[in-house]
Amino acid sequence: MRDVAVVSFAQSPYVRQDLAHNEVEILMPVISEAIERSGIPRSEIGFTVSGSCDYLAGQPFAFVNALDAVGAWPPIRESHVEMDGAWALYEAWVRLQCGDIDSALVYAFGKSSLGDIRDVLTLQLDPYCVAPLGPDSISIAALQARALLDSGRYSERDFAGVAARSRRDAIANPAAQVTSTSDANQLLGEPYIVSPLRRHDCPPISDGAAAVVLAAGDLARRVSRRPAWIRGIDHRIEPASLGARDLTQSPSTKLAAEKAGVRNGKVDLAELHAPFSHQELILRDAIGLDAGVRVNPSGGALSANAVMVAGLARIGEAAQRVIDGDAHRAVAHATSGPCLQQNLVCVLEGD
């Protein structure tokens, strides 16, 4: 496999609702920043790929307008996935393996504030037997949280601990949306939204965008003093049927982590895409992170969750810490679908 690295990352400040700007206007400065920081001129970027979702935007072909933010002239090699930008990054990584081009721009955007995201996500479910019942995405996640409590492995206090830590760490992240100094005890005093989930166990609703530039081999070494090398990347999916899965485990994450080679070295930090607090606990176990690993120093998806962006942002946040020299080896994770149905794991390492 060819050596490919993240050489830059940029994201917009995440907000509950941006009434003044449409998706393209949010995206433009993010792409400009990522390209500028990469040291690679826009005209030399070999491949461009994005992640976004029509149902989020409430219109078909929503990604087409975003090309205006890229300046696709002369015509460019470009693609799009209707998935979180983390999978767009995967497509870019695969494309670079083919050997004929050396760099790629990956971006993702989404305004979860436009529709009722809680209900929009219901449309991911089986359209014949499940979606017509109208279970919203928080209730679906609550099923998993309940199963985890019933397993005896974790408690509501553990959930609150994840939420408190995430939102406190988010204070240091200029892009974060939700920050808090509350501790677990204070959070446990709050009422349930959907038992056993409280408000702090659930992700915020966020508008935002993120972009990453990848570069291969010599180009990465030329433009970056400390490229964040992608040492391994893999993704796996589980059955859609909620009843066919053990919701307290994440076998697809476990498998993806193995294939990505997480165990090949010491992990300094992990950015895990866990929109719900209990999911971080499941993911930690699935990846096999020991207690010493710092999780979600960015604040994670509990502090900002622009759907379609948050997974790419985890990769970006982890890569940025490697680029800055704050970590040598990091794990980044992204998820898609109800109750952690599909998972991507990426291992990033400095020289």
Place this chain on the structure above:
Amino acid sequence: MAERCAVIGIGQTQHASKRADVSIPGLVREAARRALDDAALTYRDIDAVVIGKAPDMFEGVMMPELYLADALGCAGKPMFRVHTAGSVGGSTAIVASHLIEAGIHQRVLTVAFEKQSESDAMWALAPKIPFQPTTVAGAGGYFAPHIRAYIRRAGAPADIGMMVAVKDRLNALKNPYAHLHQPDISMETVAASPMLWDPIRYAETCPSSDGACAMVLASEAAAAQAPRPPAWVHASAMRSEPTMFSGRDQVSPRAGRDCAADVYKQAGISDPRREIDVAEIYVPFSWFEPMWMENLGFAPEGEGWRMTAGGATAMDGDLPVNPSGGVLSSNPIGASGMLRFAEAAMQVRGQAGEHQVGGARRALGHAYGGGSQFFSMWIVGSEKP
């Protein structure tokens, strides 16, 4: 540096305006099973699945790869969903081929589908969105003015479009999977059909179809074990340009020309008209055939219509175009691009049955989408590249 990629299995569904006999999983499995059978494989043998389709509003299912994971045997495997508007069927095949060429997987199942009868296709294609300039003329109305511009630029006779409609629909009679089977079609019946957006007549437009297409792509080593001769991928490329910009050539977009030049270069082709034996190209409105003949470099600028008029693009011409009947005969939007890629591969494998072009050794598959701004193409051959 890249590995070779082979197409070792191809399958498609019976395309129809409404496949009420199957659910969405049933539709994709019909195509997938046929492709697997063609390759003498089962779901267990597949390493990864790449699925593609157009906007989810066509079925009312958001991110359907999640729901279809079970149906396509994906538990524990990587699954990926591409969406590049109308070109998506082609892009999906290309993304799948990269997984083979990069040496990441040995056998990849790629599927493209649309079950657009489930939702309201006309609405899903162009709902009225606030603050966006409305098309005022409906979906076909977007292309009609550009077709008019082509006719003016090229000085083309008015009946060229009708000739394409007749040719493609007669070709479709030899394709058992095609949606439209119109044995009585003729220049007279097309001329008599209602004029929708002048100069496009009803009989010159594509249908709205439910359908799916699937292919099994394999590495050279895996292809060696396949029972039938594969089609080899000689070249693939994608190009995009913005929808609207000052001075944009919407009749012969540069993205299309650049994409074609890229695949010809990769495949070592200097004279496409002579060196390509058959082309399956994305023609949703009849006049796109002569327009794409020019855009693809088969004819000089302004001369594409002569190829149609002179019979060059007919089954017995020197460059048959759309022997399958093309998009004019079957149009499950998300699948149409992959159908072009698959039909091209079927031709060089000698697998096209009654619509086989004799001696086809190199074929072009072409797809486009959006406002003629997204292009994906591949060239397949009967010999290893």
Place this chain on the structure above:
Amino acid sequence: MAEQVYGIKTPIRLDYTYTAGEAASRHLRGLAEGKLLGQRCPECAKVYIPPRGSCPTCGVPTRDEVECADTGTVTTFCIVNIPFPGQALRPPFVAASVLLDGADIAIFHLLQEIDAADARMGMRVQAVWVPRDELRPSMESIRYFRPTGEPDAPYDTYKDHL
């Protein structure tokens, strides 16, 4: 005998609040004042209307506002013969691309006060606005374009905008 179930109808309703964005908001507010506002790209100097906040070819923000005239040239058109959802007029009618004087890209609008068969590429046209007190932030502040009667614009002046 039990009846086979082949499908179910699931009505889905989702409400969305759309954001025009800064550039579109400027344009729409301009229409409410009877003005056609575009934006010029600082790199290629092309004037885009409706403005989108960025130049599609250069990929840079466009902030310079330019007012375009409400006269222009028909670059190309089609005659709509079929009814379809949301249609305001009865067919047949002409939908045209109009290159406004001062703009570098055509807008799409209706052509009226003309027999559909008389529509021509190159025709000079003028916007017909709604009465002043009906102006609002929408392209519908212009009811349609009508021929001015001037000689057609030469093909060269609009051939790059087809």
